[in-house]
Structure formats: C-alpha cells, structure tokens
Amino acid sequence: MRCFAYGLVLLLLIAPPLAAQTTGDAAAPAAPSPAPAQDTAAELVRLLENDEARAALIARLRQGAAAPAADATAAEPALVRQIAERSRAIAEGAAAGLSSVARTLSEVGSGALNLGRPGLAALGDLALGVALVALGLAVSYLLLRAAVERSRRWLALRAAGRGWVGRTLGLAGGMLFDALAVLLAWGAGYALALQVVGGATGRMGIGQSLLLNAFLMVEAAKLVLRAALSPRQPILRPVPLNDEAAAYWFLWLKRLVSLLGYAFLFAAPVLATTSLAAAEALRVVVMAMALVIAVLLVLQNRAPVRAALTARAAQGRQDMLSRTLSLLGQVWHGLAIFYLVALFAVWLVNPREALSFMVGATAESALAILAGGLVLFLIRRAVHLSVRVPADLAERLPLLEGRLRAFVPRVMQAVRTVVLVCIAALIAQAWGLVDFLGWLASEGGQRVAGSLLSAGLIVVVGIAIYIAVSSWVEYRLNPHYGTAPTPRERTLLSLFRNAFTIALCVLVLMLALAQIGVNIAPLLAGAGVLGLAIGFGAQKLVQDIITGAFIQLENIMNEGDVVAVGGTSGVVERLTIRSVSIRDLSGTLHLIPFSSVDKVSNMMKGFSFHVAEIGVAYRENIDEVKAAMQEAFDQLAQSAHGAGILGPLDMQGLVQFGDSAVVVRARIKTLPGKHWVIGRAYNEIIKQVFDARGIEIPFPHLTLYMGQDKQGAAPPLPVEVTPVRPKARLAPVPGR
Secondary structure, three states: OHHHHHHHHHHHHHHHHHHHHHHHHHHHOOOOOHHHHHHHHHHHHHHHHOHHHHHHHHHHHHHHHOOOOOOHHHOOOOHHHHHHHHHHHHHHHHHHHHHHHHHHHHHHOOOOOOOOHHHHHHHHHHHHHHHHHHHHHHHHHHHHHHHHHHHHHHHHHHHOOOOOOHHHHHHHHHHHHHHHHHHHHHHHHHHHHHHOOOOOOOOOHHHHHOOOOOOOHEEEEEEEHHHHHOOOOEEEEEEOOOHHHHHHHHHHHHHHHHHHHHHHHHHHHHHHOOHHHHHHHHHHHHHEEEEEHHHHHHHHHHHHHHHHHHHHHHHOOOHHHHHHHHHHHHHHHHHHHHEEEEHHHHHHHHHHHHHHHHHHHHHHHHHHHHHHHHHHHHHHHHHHHHHHHOOHHHOOOOOHHHHHHHHHHHHHHHHHHHHHHHHHHHHHHHHOOOEEEEEEOHHHHHHHHHHHHHHHHHHHHHHHHHHHHHHHHHHHOOOOOOOOHHHHHHHHHHHHHHHHHHHHHHHHHHHHHHOOOOHHHHHHHHHHHHHHHHHHHHHHHHHHHHHHHHHHOOOOOOOOEEEEEEOOOEEEEEOOEEEEEEOOOOOOOEEEEHHHOOOOEEOOOOOOHHHHEEOOOOOOOOOHHHHHHHHHHHHHHHHHHHHHHHOOOEEEEEEEEOOOOOOEEEEEEEEEOOOHHHHHHHHHHHHHHHHHHOOOOOOOOOOOOOOOOOOOOOOOOOOOOOOOOOOOOOOOOOOO
16 A cells, blocks of 8 residues: 555656646536637627727736736646646546446436436347347357367477477467457357348447457457467467466456456447446446456566566676666566556546557557567577687687677676666656657757767777787687797787787777767876876886887797796796796796896797716726717617707817816707706716716715825724624513
8 A cells, every 4th residue: 555655646746748638638628618609709899899998908918918927936836736736636537437436336226227218128129139249259259269279289289399480480370360260250240240130121239339349359459468378389489488377367368358348348338328327337347347456466476577577686697687677576566556556547537648648658668678678689699699609710719709708798788788778768758758759859869879879889899809809819829720929929919919908998998988079188188197297206117118128129038938037047927018927947936027137048049058067087088988978969869859959969078177076068959948858868868878888977975095105005904893792681670
C-alpha cells in the first residue's frame, strides 16, 4: 500500500501530457451547447448596436489592458494546485465509474433496470443468435486447432537440429497455420451467422457481428502469445523460458486477453444497446478484475524475475548494464504495480485519450527496450566471433587475441552505456518527459551529437592503430616467421612501441577533446610549461633520458646481451630510454638508471674469446705442454661445441713464472656469448689430456729441504719412532 501511495503521488507529478488531455476532456463537457452559443452571439450584437453599451465595453477593455500584468506564477498553476486538480480529476473519474457500478447493481437488485426499446424478447432473441454463432465458432475452431497442433509438432520435429534458421522457419510456419485456423473458424462463424441465424433475410445482428470481430481480434492476440511462448513445442520457443514458465505465462496471459477482449469488444457493446450504465459498470468491473489478476501475477513472480535481473551482477560483472539490472531487480515489482494502478486510474479519468496515450507510450517503451536488447545481443555475438583469431594468425601473432580480449570488454562497456542512454532517452520521449528527437533535430543537438560521434570515432581509430602497430612489432619480434630479429632490432622495436603508444595516446586525447569543443590551446601551453618545470625540477630524469638516447644511438648494448654496467654484470632483460634492467648470475634483477652509468662493458659484441691460462710444473717441457693444449683444442673442435668456434687456436706461449708453476696462455675465438660454455668444455679436455701425458698441474703444497754440506751430501735426518701406547680404560662405576 505504501508503494501505491508513493506511485500515485509520482504519477501526479510526472504526467503533464495526461494532465493536459484530462484537462481538455474535463473542459469538454463544460463547453456551451449550440443554443447558448447563439444566445451569446445575439447578446454581443445587441451590445455593439447600443452606443452606451459599446462605450462601456471599450472602457472596460481599456481598463483591463492598463492593469498590471499578472504574475508569472499566477498564470501557471502552482505545484499544489496542479496536484489538487489532478487528484480531483482522478477522484471524479473513479467516483463516476464506481457510482455507475453501484447504480447498475442497485437497479438490478430493485428490478428497476430499464432495458430500453429492445425489451426482454429482443434481448432473448439476441442471446439465442449469439449463442448459436458462438457454438459454431467454438466447434470449428477446436477442430482446426487439433490439426494445427499436429502441424506444429511436425514443424518442431523438422526444426530440431537445424539451428536458428530451422527454428525461425518452423516458428513462421506455426504462426501461418494458426492464422489460417483463426480465419477459417471466423469464416465458418460468419457463414453460420448469415445463412442459419440470419434466416431468409441473410443479415446478421449486431451482437453476432460484435462476437465475430471480438473472436478475430482476441485469437489474433493469442496467436502472438502462442508464437512467443510455444508452451507445447520448446524447440520453436524464441524466448529463454523453460516449459513450466512458458505454460504458466501463456495460461494467464491468455485468460487476461480473453477477459478484456470479449468484455470490451463484445459484452459491453451489446449491453450498451440496452443500458449505457450497465455497459459502463461491466467495463469497470472487468478492468478491476484484470488489475487484481495482474498485481497477483507480479507478486507471484517477484523472486524469479529478481533472480533473472540480478544474474549478471551475481556472476561478478560490474558494468553499467549489470548494475542497472541489479537495481531494477530490487524494485521492479513496485514499479510494475505502480504502472498497473496508474493505468487503471488513467482509464477511469479519461478512457479515450489518456488511456491511448499510456498504451502508446508503453508500446514505444517496449519497442525501445527490445530494439536496444537486440542491438546489444548482435554486437555481443559479432564481437565474440571476431575475437576468435584463426590458428595461423594466432601462431604469427600470439599476443593479438589476448590484446583484443583486453580491449573488447572496455569497448563493449562503452557501447552498452550508449545504448542504455539511447533507450532511456527514447522512453522519456515516449512518455513526453523530454523532447529528445526534437532536440536531436535542432542545430545544437546535431552539433553535440556530431561532436560526440566524431570523438568516439577518433578513439576507435586510435585503438585500431595501436593494435595494428603493436601486432606489426610483435610479428617482427617473432623469431619463427620472417627474418630473425637481431638484438638491436628487438631493442629498437620495443622502444618504438613504447614511444609510439605514448604519442598516440596524447594525440587521440587532444583530437577527441577538440571535437567535443574543448579548447586545447591552453592545454598545449600548459603542457609546455609543465614540461619546462619538470625539466628544471627533475634533472636526473632528463640526464637519464639524454644518456639513454646516446647509448641507443651508439648501439653499445641490446636486450639479451651480457654486460657490466654500473658495477653490476648480467643479462640485459629490459632496455628503456631511461634505464636498463640487468639480471645477474644469482637471478637478482637490477634496475640501473642511465644517469649513474659511466662505463658499459659488453661481453657479447661481435665475437668473444676464451682465454686459457694453464699452469704446469717447472719440470715440464713447454713444447710438450703446447702440443697437449693443441690436441685438446682439436678434440674440442670435433665435438658439438665446434660450431661455436670461429678460428684456430691462438697459442701465445709462456706468459708468467709463478711461485710453483709456469703459465702457458692460449685463446679460442668464439661466437658472441659462447666463450663461457666452450671454455668450460676446453678445460675438461685439457685435464684429460694432461693426465694421459703425465703432465703435472701443480697445486699448493710444502716441500721440506734438509740442505747439503760442502761435498754435496745431505746430512742424515734423525727420526725417532715413539710407540703409541693404548689409553687406559677406567673401570665402570657401579650404579652409573
């Protein structure tokens, strides 16, 4: 009841078109009849013919013109007065309808109901003729419906497994069979009314004609319901409902259509031929019954509809459509009941114009919602189909599908927002709240719409350019297609992609703002001043960028190189215009800004050398050591590591006399970065060859020298052997 009260107050505040129509209808009965209009004209002629009366009239008109203009607030009814007038109109209409019902019931109860000229006999003849036509309609339509149901089952079997095309054709065929059944039954009833009931005259009565027309319109409405819900053929059902829900809604909607259709198109017009009050009472009672049934249907389906509307939000979606549907799911029953009560109240006040306005506005709103939903459905289907990248393209551009899937939800959210705004504008246009189409047709509306459309196109084109350039860079960096990129190409392409993305974002933003009417000249000037301020305040950042630019121009290091920068050695993983990221041997990632770099040592530029410095004992023959080192190199060249060797062994000979060894040096020229693995393999082979040849590789040890006398003989070394005595064992202590 609280919802009803709030709804009625809201109806009084937001229905100016209904108020205008209601005011017009309320003023219509007060318009003077032709006879009083003629009396007024004669009185005006008499006043103009009399000089004194004419002078008095002119003076009064001048006095009225000289009077101060009425206040604008007095010209327009105040809000309280508008509410009072609309409340009075609704109350008067409701009171008139209820009084008509009460008067008719009292007349029926007292036996004073006047049936008018036809009389009881004529009413009995009318009822008999109508009953015969109704019986013929019912029998013929039931027989035809049985054939139609078999045809619909056959169409459902044919449509199974044929996709949406087969279901659409089956649905169209079922509607065609239903329409033929209705037309044949209507034709049979028409022939029965003319040939049998009409008798020798061959003319049907008004009641029979009303029944046939009501049958045709009611069954046409049921045909649409049967096609939309298809309670017995689920394969042909276009709406997403299960069998139980489809049967439930078809049953109750069919009852409502039959109740309203036959009451307003047949029963009430027939009663109007005998008693207008009885016809009006019947309409009020039937509308009240339909209102009660509709409210009960809304309350019974409150929870299922809420669950369906909040399903997107329950799945974790947080877009505008999900939030709108979730909010609507919480209050939809109150809005529906308010609409039904308002429809009934408007029908009581002005059943001709106001009711037609509400029905038309409702139909336009429903069409706007259906059209918006269809547009969203088609866009979603098209986007899902386009996001699926072909297998060969996905192999060439492995990141393209992920990039598209990252952009598509944002684009879809913007499209949903635009469609929802358009739906809201069309609904407001249908109810007369705003003249959206008129504003759109005006110069200002076209300018705003064109600006927004241009800005949206600029953003879409910018996104497309970004995806195209990023895909091209990704293709160039793919080593499995085309020419394998060099480290310098990888570095420069990565830097180009970052710089191009920043420049494109700034350009698209400026162009979009310019299209919607924002003056970008102050923004450009402010950006220049801000850049100057940043240049003075962030000198380290400027130094980083300048040093990084020169390092890139000199091509001293690229991604994947092993370098020593700022006291840190490792593999270059990421290189930007401002800093370099290096991962060392232990796996630690170091970020080094270029402002702190004074020297860059690249260990993988062009080629590499493994420097083998082998220490041997002083007693070894150097030529034999060189031959052993050459033999080890020959074995290395014949192994799997030989592909990384670029030249012969560079033997440099003995280079150092150490404390306990002499050092022989040799160099092996290798591919960039291969000197570590080739050096390890060469050391293993050196150890094996030296062991086979008996070449000693000295290691730190101590030699005891006893000295010599003048004759060259060494003095004897006295050695005393002391026997080791076993340690005495202590006797165990009892108790321990």
